[in-house]
Amino acid sequence: MNRWCAVLWTCLALALCPTAARADELRPAYIEMTEQAPGQWSLLWKASANSRLGHSGEVMIPKNCKIDGESQREFAASNILTRLSLLCDGSVQGQTIGLKGLELSTTDALVRIAPIDAAMQTVRLTPDQPIATLAKPSIISNVAATYTIIGIEHILLGFDHLFFVLALVLLLKGGWLVAKTVTAFTIAHSLTLVGTTLGLLSLPSQPVEAVIALSIVFLAVEVVKSRPGDFRLSERFPWIVAFLFGLLHGFGFAGALAEIGLPEGDVPLALLTFNLGVELGQLAIVAVALAALYGIRQVRIQWLQPTKTALAYGIGSISTYWLIERMVS
Structure with missing residues (x-):
């Protein structure tokens, strides 16, 4: 069953690649x-x-x-x-x-x-x-509501960030461990997002986008190779891995936010509420994914690992396509 699930998800991933390749283009x-x-x-x-x-x-x-x-x-x-x-x-x-x-x-x-x-x-x-x-x-409620919604939409529609969070959920065991690891990811991307927006940090966008795709491929491989009792690097040090990759994802968030634009005079409020929206979106993804895995475990526990493996193959295939595309474009 594992093999056929993996093949099915890989084919589906490759079929979706042309559309999914626009993962981080939130450009209103x-x-x-x-x-x-x-x-x-x-x-x-x-x-x-x-x-x-x-x-x-x-x-x-x-x-x-x-x-x-x-x-x-x-x-x-x-x-x-x-x-x-x-x-x-x-x-x-x-x-x-x-x-x-x-x-x-x-x-x-x-x-x-x-x-x-x-x-x-x-x-x-x-x-x-x-x-x-x-x-x-009111200027405060107006800007806050607008950029909170933008942050939620960006994590839900920016599929590379979404896939990274999903891969963490598939890899780690226990809701509390997932929550702490996702929080480390949030803190890291918030630091580089703020630093880049304020002009304190800068990296070329193309290499950053390529490494973001590579980070998802790395986690997908970790999920596929995970075995009971044999902890992978990401399972031993999940907060460190999430934090380091989160720093790079923050540059991706900053690039998308630069495309959207920030209201002059209200940059701190817009940044704060955008980050809040991203965090709310991440928590929603984690909650839905954990609930789905819990449901599978309750229906038939034998399906749980094949499902995780199939999803990891799908995520890894799409991310590999993004990696190649971003390296050659």
């Missing part, structure tokens, strides 16, 4: 309106050059605003930046802002509005709700 569009003087606004909007939004999307500005002059368009890294000057008649509170074309995409858009004489606010546009009404919410 970003729109920022900043009031420079009463009634005079600058607008910046950013979208990935690889997305449809980057080429055909269009910001739907508030109805009491009009474009002043020509738009400026430029490429920066893998993004397309568009800059506009706006003249607005009165306050933008109560007006609407949106992104045309968002309803046809699979991503979201973050909108930051910074008036001179009112609280800054952040709103989130989605394909289902591509238009939002600008109110006067």
Whole structure:
């Protein structure tokens, strides 16, 4: 049974590789309106050059605003930046802002509005709700809620980080041991995330992404080779392994957060709540995985190890594909 499960999961993994290879691409569009003087606004909007939004999307500005002059368009890294000057008649509170074309995409858009004489606010546009009404919410609750959700989504949709956490659950025995090891992973990636975001640390993204994939392959191999009474390196020193690899995963989180953008003046709050969201997402993954393994153990304990092995083969196959792709791209 072990062999056939492994073959089945390997085939499924290879079939999913083209889609899964975009594991860490959480790239919502970003729109920022900043009031420079009463009634005079600058607008910046950013979208990935690889997305449809980057080429055909269009910001739907508030109805009491009009474009002043020509738009400026430029490429920066893998993004397309568009800059506009706006003249607005009165306050933008109560007006609407949106992104045309968002309803046809699979991503979201973050909108930051910074008036001179009112609280800054952040709103989130989605394909289902591509238009939002600008109110006067609390800056703290607005930014905190937005970046907490982004953090949760990133760990759930960033499949390489998700696979790393799943591999830890498959390898280690005992919920408390898993919780402590995942906490070490969280502390480590939080350190490099904060350091990179604040400009204190820096590493090239391509080697980092390749080593992140390698870290998942390493854990998958550890799961497959694990035997009762013969503890692998990751089983003997799980916190150290999780911490060291977590430092590298933090650079990956920082890269994704850089693509999203941080609200000026609220970077500490955004970082804190993004990390909180990531931790909540990780705890949800751990809880679901442990519950699933417990259910298998209760139904038929003989299925438990073959299931772990099959999952490890699937995770390892996809991660190997990512490793090769990231090394040659």
